[in-house]
Amino acid sequence: MLDSIRSTFIMLGECVRMSLANILGNRVRSFLTVLGILIGVAAVIALITTVNGFSGSLSNSFSAMGAGTLTVTVTGSDLKSGLSTDDLAEIAAMDIVDGVTPSVAFSARVSRGGSYETGISVSGKNGYYFTRNPDLLSRGRAINFTDEDNMTRVCIISPDMVEEFFYGVDPIGENLYIGSIPFTVVGLTSEEGSGNISDMMSGSPDIFIPYTTALKLNSANVVTSFTVYLAAGVDSESASDALEARLDAMFSYEEDCFEIMNMSSIEDTMQNMLNMVSALLAGIASIALIVGGIGIMNMMLTTVTERTTEIGLKKALGAIPWQIQAQFLIESFLLSVIGGALGILLGLTLSLVLSKVMGTSFVISTFAIVLGAGFSAAVGIIFGWAPARKASRLNPIDALRSA
Amino acid sequence: MSMNSLKRRGQSPAPASGISDTENAFFRMEKINKSYRMGEEQAHILKDVDLSLERGEYLSVLGPSGSGKSTLMNIIGCLDVANSGRYVLDGHVIEDLGEAELARIRSREIGFIFQNSQLLPRLTAQKNVELPLIYAGVPVRERRRRAREMLERVGLSDRMGHTPNQLSGGQQQRVAIARALVGNPTLLLADEPTGALDQKTGRQVMGLFRELNDEGRTIIMITHDMNIAKYARRVVHIIDGVLTEGGGTADA
Numbered sequence: 001m002l003d004s005i006r007s008t009f010i011m012l013g014e015c016v017r018m019s020l021a022n023i024l025g026n027r028v029r030s031f032l033t034v035l036g037i038l039i040g041v042a043a044v045i046a047l048i049t050t051v052n053g054f055s056g057s058l059s060n061s062f063s064a065m066g067a068g069t070l071t072v073t074v075t076g077s078d079l080k081s082g083l084s085t086d087d088l089a090e091i092a093a094m095d096i097v098d099g100v101t102p103s104v105a106f107s108a109r110v111s112r113g114g115s116y117e118t119g120i121s122v123s124g125k126n127g128y129y130f131t132r133n134p135d136l137l138s139r140g141r142a143i144n145f146t147d148e149d150n151m152t153r154v155c156i157i158s159p160d161m162v163e164e165f166f167y168g169v170d171p172i173g174e175n176l177y178i179g180s181i182p183f184t185v186v187g188l189t190s191e192e193g194s195g196n197i198s199d200m201m202s203g204s205p206d207i208f209i210p211y212t213t214a215l216k217l218n219s220a221n222v223v224t225s226f227t228v229y230l231a232a233g234v235d236s237e238s239a240s241d242a243l244e245a246r247l248d249a250m251f252s253y254e255e256d257c258f259e260i261m262n263m264s265s266i267e268d269t270m271q272n273m274l275n276m277v278s279a280l281l282a283g284i285a286s287i288a289l290i291v292g293g294i295g296i297m298n299m300m301l302t303t304v305t306e307r308t309t310e311i312g313l314k315k316a317l318g319a320i321p322w323q324i325q326a327q328f329l330i331e332s333f334l335l336s337v338i339g340g341a342l343g344i345l346l347g348l349t350l351s352l353v354l355s356k357v358m359g360t361s362f363v364i365s366t367f368a369i370v371l372g373a374g375f376s377a378a379v380g381i382i383f384g385w386a387p388a389r390k391a392s393r394l395n396p397i398d399a400l401r402s403a
Numbered sequence: 404m405s406m407n408s409l410k411r412r413g414q415s416p417a418p419a420s421g422i423s424d425t426e427n428a429f430f431r432m433e434k435i436n437k438s439y440r441m442g443e444e445q446a447h448i449l450k451d452v453d454l455s456l457e458r459g460e461y462l463s464v465l466g467p468s469g470s471g472k473s474t475l476m477n478i479i480g481c482l483d484v485a486n487s488g489r490y491v492l493d494g495h496v497i498e499d500l501g502e503a504e505l506a507r508i509r510s511r512e513i514g515f516i517f518q519n520s521q522l523l524p525r526l527t528a529q530k531n532v533e534l535p536l537i538y539a540g541v542p543v544r545e546r547r548r549r550a551r552e553m554l555e556r557v558g559l560s561d562r563m564g565h566t567p568n569q570l571s572g573g574q575q576q577r578v579a580i581a582r583a584l585v586g587n588p589t590l591l592l593a594d595e596p597t598g599a600l601d602q603k604t605g606r607q608v609m610g611l612f613r614e615l616n617d618e619g620r621t622i623i624m625i626t627h628d629m630n631i632a633k634y635a636r637r638v639v640h641i642i643d644g645v646l647t648e649g650g651g652t653a654d655a
Contacts, residue, residue, distance in 0.1 A: 007540020014537045025525060313521045316482060317535040318510020318586070320503045396482050400521070 011323055012330070019331035022303075023338070033299040034339025036292025037379060041340045041372040043285035045347025046354065048368035051278035053351070053360040055271055060361075068232075070240055071261040072247070074224040077254040082222025085212070087250055091228060094246065096239045098231045101129040102223040104214035105205065111177045112165040120161075122178060123205035124214025132229055140172050140187030147210040156187040156208040176207075181217065183209065236264045289375055292339065293383035300332045300387035304394075311391050312399025325392035332384025333377065340376025344369055428491045430456035430590070430621075435488035437474055448474045449485070450644040456623070458589075461616040463624040463635035464646075471644040473594070476625045480513050480592050481505045493589045510539050514583030516593040520575040522567040528554060528578045529563040535586045553581035557611060573604035580611065584620075591615065593624040597631055609634040 023030045074082050083091075083102075092100040104124030110117050130142035137156065147154055155176060162171050171185045189208070215221060230239050240262045251257040304311070311324055348364065355362035437449040448471045456462060466472040477483035478490065481497055484505075490497040493512050500508065509515075514535075522531045532550040541549070554563050557577040567575055576596065583591055596612070597605030612634065616622055624635055632638050638649040 004540070006542075010540045010542055011537060021525065309521070310523055313517075313523070314534070314538065315506065316480070316509060316515050317538060317582070318506055319538040320506040322503075323538055397477050400517070 012326060015323075015327040015330045016334070018327065019334050022331060023335055029299070030335060030338075033295055034292070034335055034342070036288060036295040037336050037339030037376050038292070038343040038346065040285060040288030040290075040292045041343025041376055042347035042350060043288055044282055044375070045344055045365075045368045045372050046350040047278060047281045047285055048371070049348065049351035049363070049365050050354050050358075050360070051274060051281075052365050052368075053355045053362050054358070055274050056363060057360040058270060058274070059267060068230045068234070068236065069263055070228045070230065070236065070243055071263075072226055072228065072243070072258055073261070074222075074258045075256065076222075076224065077251055077257050079254075080222075080251055080257070082220075082224040083226065083250070084222055088223060088226065090250075091243070091246060094242070096231055096234045096242055098229045099128040099132065100226055100228050101126055101132070102211045102226040104211045104218065104220070104223060105225070106214070106218055108178050110161070110165075110207070112175070115165060117164060120178075120207060121205040122207045122209060122214065124211030125208050126211050128229075136189055138188050138190040140185070142187060143208060143210050148212050151212045151216050152210060153181060153183045153213060154186045154210065155183040156189055157185055158189045158204065158206045159191055161206050162188060178207065178209070179217065236262050240265075286375070289379055293336075293379040296332055296336055296339075296380065297383040297387060299335070300328060300384055301390070303331070304328065304387050304391045307391075308394060308399045311394050312396045312401075315394070315396035316400060321392040324394075325388045328388035328391045329381065329384050332387065333380035336376045336380025336384070337373070340373055340379075343376065344372045347372065428455070429458050429493060430454075431489075431491045432479075433489045435475075435478060435485045435490060437471075437478065437483075437485050448644050449478070452488070452641075452644075452646045454639065454646060456621065458621055459616070459619050461612070461622045461624075461636040463626055463632040463638050464641055465626060465629065465632040465638055465649065466641035467627055470641045472625050472627070472641050475641060475646075476592065476594050476623075479590075479623060480515060481508045506538075510535060510586060512589045514586060514588035514591045516576070516579050516583045516591065516596050518595040518598040520567070520572075520579040520599070522575055522578055522582075524567050527564050527566055528559060528570065528581075531567070531578055532582045532585050535582060539586060549585050550581070553585045554578070556584065557581045571604075572600050573607060576600060576604075576608055577611070580608070580615075584615070589621065591620055591622045593622065595626055595628075596624060597626075597628070605631070 076082055088100050088102055091097060102124070106122055107119050108122050110120040110122075125143060126148050127142065127144045130137060130144075136142075140156065143154065143156065146152070155178070157171065157176065161176075165171070165176060166174065166185075171188065174185050175182045176185055177183070189204075209217075211223070215223070228239075228243060230236060240260050244260055247258050247260075314324060315321075347368070352362050354360075432452055432454040435449055435452040435454075436447070438445050438447045440446075452475065464472050464475060474483070478485055478497075479492075481492070481500075482505075484490075484498050484500075488498075492508065495508055495512070497505070497508070522528075523534070526534070529547070529550050532553055533546045536546045536549065551560070551563060554560060557580050559574060559577055559581070562570060562574060562578075567578070570578065576599070580596075583593075591612075593612070597608055600608060609631065612622060612624070616636070622635070624631070626632050640647050640649045
């Protein structure tokens with residue numbers, strides 16, 4: 001028993017050596033044969049890796065934009081057109097909530113000295129907003145709670161505004177007129193902007209002022225847009241439900257008074273779409289694998305015909321049918337796996353280049369590599385089976401006679 | 404080493420002739436019939452062939468082409484089985500066996516030598532000789548040792564690394580003989596072993612056969628050439644599928 005296992009291994013080892021010698025002895029032909037597998041595997045790997053990198057970047061930017069946040073837009077009812085400062089305080093006091101940032105956006109004519117500019121976007125925010133977005137401020141100070149309470153006339157301006165109104169002057173401490181009201185510049189924003197989703201959608205504002213000041217400037221006393229920052233570890237789905245219940249109560253259970261935007265559900269939807277697209281593309285790429293498999297089958301059938309005499313001779317010398325079958329199966333398996341390995345290399349190179357071009361992250365996907373290797377091995381065995389079987393069934397007499 | 408093992412085998416209870424002892428016979432064919440379907444007609448190739456051999460015999464089967472000698476060789480070599488009749492080789496009743504078992508018998512009992520040596524062109528002489536041992540599952544080191552030994556035996560110790568196209572016809576045939584010997588078979592089965600060789604080389608190969616027979620090897624040689632057949636110690640004739648005893652040759 002042990003002896004027969006041992007001799008089987010000896011025989012199989014020799015099959016591997018002979019197969020490699022055959023494959024390498026016909027380098028050009030072997031390469032052309034595995035080209036189909038190579039392209040198929042490379043396409044699958046490049047697709048999966050690129051889509052992975054893309055969805056990684058997507059979820060990164062989503063979490064930067066607002067993982068753990070809910071953005072509420074209020075349309076209001078006849079009785080209640082928006083949320084008061086007290087309402088916001090009530091929401092901020094909820095267990096699931098870390099803090100709330102109201103957003104009072106409007107555009108205004110801005111001037112300093114002789115120069116002016118119309119249509120400048122101004123956004124009223126609170127101190128908490130600047131605590132949550134510490135990178136927003138590049139110089140000076142942020143809006144703070146005292147500013148909110150006292151409706152101070154301070155502003156934080158973007159680099160565009162500095163260029164527009166303060167050429168060659170340090171803007172901090174200087175005055176800037178929003179409408180006809182003078183504001184003191186206390187800070188400058190960085191180039192990148194807040195990265196907040198609501199700002200992202202409306203474009204980064206040029207000027208930040210305290211939201212209370214903004215309300216007063218617009219003769220309003222309610223907030224219609226705000227972002228809720230959830231406490232750490234809170235599930236955004238259930239938090240969204242809780243927030244909805246609270247807001248429903250505030251709006252006396254009237255319909256369609258507000259809309260809650262859940263970043264993670266948007267992200268899920270986008271990820272699902274991305275997955276579907278990648279599955280579709282991988283399906284198309286796998287057609288290349290099948291075509292490659294047919295190429296290997298064709299080559300193996302040719303090989304069997306070419307080596308008919310050799311097969312007959314080996315049978316005459318005592319090779320058992322399954323040994324012949326094993327030899328050809330090993331050959332098609334090796335051929336396909338070599339193609340697969342080259343395909344993995346090409347696929348990874350392609351996706352590295354793509355990630356550089358598209359600016360997405362490049363993550364080597366173990367899944368993709370295992371899939372590529374598995375696919376090519378399976379193709380080698382499946383498409384090598386019939387030719388190997390044909391070889392093993394050759395009658396040694398006929399095979400020897402064909403010489 | 405081959406000598407000793409052969410002699411030991413030879414001492415195993417040699418069967419006295421007689422039908423009851425068939426199963427213990429070394430080589431016995433009884434009423435072998437073989438026919439092929441050729442289109443509409445049934446071609447009766449072998450007709451009631453009886454043939455017995457003792458260990459250590461050197462037999463040649465002489466017949467013109469189309470006489471059925473190739474079919475007989477295929478059946479003797481376990482490449483084919485008869486339609487009827489009984490064939491026993493070294494205790495194995497051949498017609499009972501399946502394809503895998505036939506392969507095993509070929510591997511253990513028979514050393515083939517073909518007309519055009521049938522070496523694999525990409526392999527070296529040594530690798531070619533190793534081939535039967537690969538399918539028998541012999542480990543690499545022993546395989547190499549035995550292949551070298553056999554190549555030395557046929558006088559090619561300086562040609563082991565050569566591929567067939569670097570060897571002369573006679574050398575190629577000697578590699579084929581080494582390959583037939585390497586598995587230490589019970590029976591050497593040669594099909595026109597000098598067919599592709601010039602007279603001088605053919606004579607050398609025949610000399611080698613004689614030596615091997617002197618060492619105790621059992622040889623069956625199939626040929627159409629009277630001059631070659633006479634090198635054997637016993638000649639049988641086959642004509643139209645009928646085998647007749649031709650008596651011994653000069654020194655038998």
